[in-house]
Amino acid sequence: MGKKHLKDEELFFYLTGDLDSDTISGIERHLQDCPLCRDRLAQERALYTTIRNSNYPVPAKGELKKVRKKLKFNLKQTAGEKTDHSFSLGVTLQSLFSPNFALKFVAGGTLFIAGLLLGFLFSGSGENSIQKLLNSNTTRFEKISFQSEDNGEVMLVVEQTRQHILRLSADDPRLLQAAINILKYDERDNMRLKAVKILQYAEKKKAVEFALVQSLQADPNPGIRLHAIQILKKFPLNKKIKDVLVSVLFKDTNSGVRYEAQQCLEEYKESPDFPLKKNMTI
Amino acid sequence: MDSLIEKAQRGDTRAFEKLVKKYDRQILSLAYQISQNIQDAEDIYQEVFMRAFKNIKSFNKKSTFFTWLYRIAINCSITYCNTRQRRYHPSLDEEKDEFSWEPSDTMLTPDKSALNQELKEKIKRGVNTLPPMQKMTFILRFYHQLKIKEIARITNKAEGTIKNYLFRATRNMQKKLSPYMESEVI
Numbered sequence A: 001m002g003k004k005h006l007k008d009e010e011l012f013f014y015l016t017g018d019l020d021s022d023t024i025s026g027i028e029r030h031l032q033d034c035p036l037c038r039d040r041l042a043q044e045r046a047l048y049t050t051i052r053n054s055n056y057p058v059p060a061k062g063e064l065k066k067v068r069k070k071l072k073f074n075l076k077q078t079a080g081e082k083t084d085h086s087f088s089l090g091v092t093l094q095s096l097f098s099p100n101f102a103l104k105f106v107a108g109g110t111l112f113i114a115g116l117l118l119g120f121l122f123s124g125s126g127e128n129s130i131q132k133l134l135n136s137n138t139t140r141f142e143k144i145s146f147q148s149e150d151n152g153e154v155m156l157v158v159e160q161t162r163q164h165i166l167r168l169s170a171d172d173p174r175l176l177q178a179a180i181n182i183l184k185y186d187e188r189d190n191m192r193l194k195a196v197k198i199l200q201y202a203e204k205k206k207a208v209e210f211a212l213v214q215s216l217q218a219d220p221n222p223g224i225r226l227h228a229i230q231i232l233k234k235f236p237l238n239k240k241i242k243d244v245l246v247s248v249l250f251k252d253t254n255s256g257v258r259y260e261a262q263q264c265l266e267e268y269k270e271s272p273d274f275p276l277k278k279n280m281t282i
Numbered sequence B: 001m002d003s004l005i006e007k008a009q010r011g012d013t014r015a016f017e018k019l020v021k022k023y024d025r026q027i028l029s030l031a032y033q034i035s036q037n038i039q040d041a042e043d044i045y046q047e048v049f050m051r052a053f054k055n056i057k058s059f060n061k062k063s064t065f066f067t068w069l070y071r072i073a074i075n076c077s078i079t080y081c082n083t084r085q086r087r088y089h090p091s092l093d094e095e096k097d098e099f100s101w102e103p104s105d106t107m108l109t110p111d112k113s114a115l116n117q118e119l120k121e122k123i124k125r126g127v128n129t130l131p132p133m134q135k136m137t138f139i140l141r142f143y144h145q146l147k148i149k150e151i152a153r154i155t156n157k158a159e160g161t162i163k164n165y166l167f168r169a170t171r172n173m174q175k176k177l178s179p180y181m182e183s184e185v186i
Helices: A010-014 A021-033 A035-052 A061-083 A099-119 A125-134 A172-185 A187-199 A206-218 A222-232 A240-249 A253-270 B003-009 B013-035 B038-058 B066-083 B110-128 B131-141 B148-155 B158-181
Strands: A144-150 A153-158 A165-169
Touching: A010 A021, A010 B158, A035 B110, A035 B158, A061 B013, A061 B038, A099 A153, A153 A222, A172 A187, A172 A206, A187 A206, A187 A222, A206 A222, A206 A240, A222 A240, A222 A253, A240 A253, A253 B148, B003 B013, B003 B038, B013 B038, B013 B066, B013 B131, B038 B066, B066 B131, B066 B148, B110 B131, B110 B158, B131 B158, B148 B158
Parallel strands: none
Antiparallel strands: A144 A153, A153 A165
C-alpha cells in the first residue's frame, strides 16, 4: 500500500502557522515517520525564511512627518468646508438654528460686505469658495471642470452646485493653479488634457515647468505627454528639461512622444541661444 | 480607542489625527509596497485618510477600525494603480529614495550584507511582478504580519481563497528566488 505524503500547501502553512491545532498534530505525527516529508519541509523552510527575513522598505520618519502635515492641512480644509458654508456668501438656513448663530451672522455679514467689494474685481458668485478649492491640496478634483469658450475664455465650473462659475481668461493665475493641480492629480484623461492645454498660455514660470516635466515623466496618456513636450519647447533649456527629454527619447513607450522629444532636442541644438554649457551635451 | 472613534465621528479632527497616528505608518508602507513609487504612496495615503474621515460616520463597529481602514487602503491602492498605470521615469538627478529599510535582526558579515541587499532587491522586484491579488495577499501576510483570517475579512474573500493566493504567490516567488535561497543548516 503506498504511503500518503503531505501536500506542499500543508507543509507551507505548517511553517506559517496558519493551520488549526488538529491539523498541526496530524502533520507532526506524519513527519516523525516520514524522512521524505522532513526533507521537503526543510526546503519549504528555506523559502519561508528567505521571505520572512526580506524586510521590505518602510517609510522614514521624515517622510511620515511630511505626509502627516499635508493631511492635517487637508483635514482642516475639509472640516472648514463642512462648517462655514463656504459655497454661499449669505447666511444659510442651517446657520440660523446653530448655537453660534450670532458669531456666524457677524462672519456671514462681513463676508457679504467683502464679497460686494470684491464683486467689482471678480466675475461670478462663490469666489471665496472657488479660491478655496483652487488653493486646496485635494487629490480629486471632482468639483471642478473646464469648459472652453469660443472667445478664448475658459469657464471654471464647480460641478457640485453648478451655480458657481468663474469666467477667466486663459492666462489667469487662478486658472493656472487649478490647471497644475488637475494635471497632477485628476484621474480623468480629458480633464488632464484640458489642463495641459491651458498651460500653454501661462507665463514661463518654474511651477509650470515643474508640472510639465512631471507630466512628461509620469502621465499614462501619450497625448498629454505630447502636449507637455510641445509646451516645454517654449521654455529656455536647462538641465532638468534636457534630462527629461533624453529620458523620454530612450524610454517612452509611444513613438510619437519619442519623436517629439527628439525634435525638441534638435531645435534646442539649432537655437542661437543654445547655451552649450560645460557638461551639457546632446 | 472607542472614544476616539466616537469623537472623530462627531467631526473632531484632533481625535481623527490621533487615530491616524496609530495606523498611518502601516498604511503608508502598504501604499508604497503596492505602488512601488513614493509619490503615488503619498497620494494614496492622503486619499485613504481623507476618505476615512469623510466616511467615518458610516463605520458601524461590525469590524475593527483597523480592518475597516485597511479595506479602504487596499481599495484606494488598487484603484489608484489601475487608473494611473504610472510609468516611472527616474530623472538623471533624482533624489535618493527616502524610504529606509528596517534594521536587520541579525549581524551580517560584509559579503552576507551585500548578498542580503541583492536579495532584497530581487524580492522587491519579484513581488511587483505578482498578479494583483497574490501580491496583495503576500504583502499583507509577510510584511504586515496579518493572519489569513484578518486578510480574508479585509478583502471580503474566503480564507481558502486567501490561502490559495498566498501559496501561489510563494510558488511564483520561489522560481524567482531559487539562486538566492538560504540553505537550511541542520
